[in-house]
Amino acid sequence: DELILICLCEMSIDLLVVLSRFWEVWQDCATGLSREERAFQYVLTNATPGDPDSILEAFDQWCSKVEFISNIGPKKGKILDRLLMEQSPMTVLELGAHCGYSAVRMARCLPLGARLYSVEMDQRNATIAEKVIRLAGFDDDTVELIVSPSDEVIPRLRSDYGLETVDFVFMDHWKKCYLPDLQLLEGSGLLGKGSMILADNVLFPGAPNFLRYVRKSGLYEWRIHQATLEYIRGIRDGMAELVYQGIK
Numbered sequence: 498d499e500l501i502l503i504c505l506c507e508m509s510i511d512l513l514v515v516l517s518r519f520w521e522v523w524q525d526c527a528t529g530l531s532r533e534e535r536a537f538q539y540v541l542t543n544a545t546p547g548d549p550d551s552i553l554e555a556f557d558q559w560c561s562k563v564e565f566i567s568n569i570g571p572k573k574g575k576i577l578d579r580l581l582m583e584q585s586p587m588t589v590l591e592l593g594a595h596c597g598y599s600a601v602r603m604a605r606c607l608p609l610g611a612r613l614y615s616v617e618m619d620q621r622n623a624t625i626a627e628k629v630i631r632l633a634g635f636d637d638d639t640v641e642l643i644v645s646p647s648d649e650v651i652p653r654l655r656s657d658y659g660l661e662t663v664d665f666v667f668m669d670h671w672k673k674c675y676l677p678d679l680q681l682l683e684g685s686g687l688l689g690k691g692s693m694i695l696a697d698n699v700l701f702p703g704a705p706n707f708l709r710y711v712r713k714s715g716l717y718e719w720r721i722h723q724a725t726l727e728y729i730r731g732i733r734d735g736m737a738e739l740v741y742q743g744i745k
Contacts, residue, residue: 532564533596537625539563540632547634549605556598561728568598569669569697570727573736577667577695580738581606584693586664590654591615592647592678593670595622597629600642603667604635612639614658618646618670647674651681662689668696675699675707683716694739701726701734708737717741 530538536559544555553571560566569577577599581589585608594600594617604613615630617623623644630640641658643650647670654660666682668675675696682688699708699721711719717739726732 531621532566533622533625535564536560536566536596537629540629544632546632549601549633549635552601552629552633553598556596557728565728566596566598567669567698568595568727569602573697573722573724573727573734574599574602576722576724576736577602578606580693580695581665584665585611586693587611588660588663589613589665589667590663590687591667591669592674593617593668594626594642595669597626597633599667599669600626600630600640601633601635604630604633604640607639612641614641614643614654614660616643616645616647616650616670618644620644647678648681651678651687652685654687655685660687662692663687664689664692666692666694668694669698672698672702672704672707675704676710679707679710688741690741690743692741694737694741696737696739698726699735699737701732704737711737711739715742716744 536556539559540552540555543558545551553574556568557571560568560570581603587608587610589603589607589611591600591603591613594615600613600615607613615626617626623642627642630642654663663682668678679694696704696707698704711717719737719739722736722738724734724736726734
């Protein structure tokens with residue numbers, strides 16, 4: 498009975514993904530806008546410029562009631578908020594800006610003088626993210642958007658951006674990139690003892706190779722923050738919190 502239930506749940510998730518993709522394609526054709534652009538139009542109309550919380554709330558309203566977008570969302574976002582306020586990092590790296598939600602969420606929690614480097618490979622999404630970040634009131638000295646694939650940016654963070662180490666890394670891009678990008682950060686010497694990495698969606702859609710490596714490497718103290726998928730109830734998910742211990 499349990500196996501049948503699991504199979505039915507997996508079928509339901511697959512059907513949900515197919516229907517969601519069909520709806521997205523239909524909406525793209527009908528409006529001439531991507532779902533991220535549709536969300537931005539709603540935010541632009543309903544949020545207060547210069548008020549980060551108002552912008553996040555508008556995104557959450559759209560994503561929970563109109564059209565799903567894979568932002569971190571308010572529930573997992575509170576975990577991110579807490580970790581940032583506890584760590585008070587001065588240098589933050591975001592891998593996967595998408596439409597700017599998490600960049601705004603993080604920037605509002607950073608101490609004075611801190612800087613966030615947000616990486617997004619998709620030019621169309623990066624254009625939206627830039628508008629969202631500036632709408633929230635954060636200038637280029639606080640949030641710098643880098644439009645390029647993460648595996649090209651990470652090796653250049655020292656030479657092109659003057660970074661010695663990063664205090665906090667938030668991963669929310671392609672899950673298949675989590676492990677190679679983590680290893681790039683290690684190999685580039687960008688992780689210092691105590692550097693924190695928070696990786697979203699490690700249970701759904703999942704990043705098994707990443708988790709396996711973290712568990713076996715011995716380089717990290719780590720834990721999983723259990724949660725559900727953003728804006729969707731009933732789909733189990735989680736975020737991996739890693740604290741780099743250095744080479745032993």
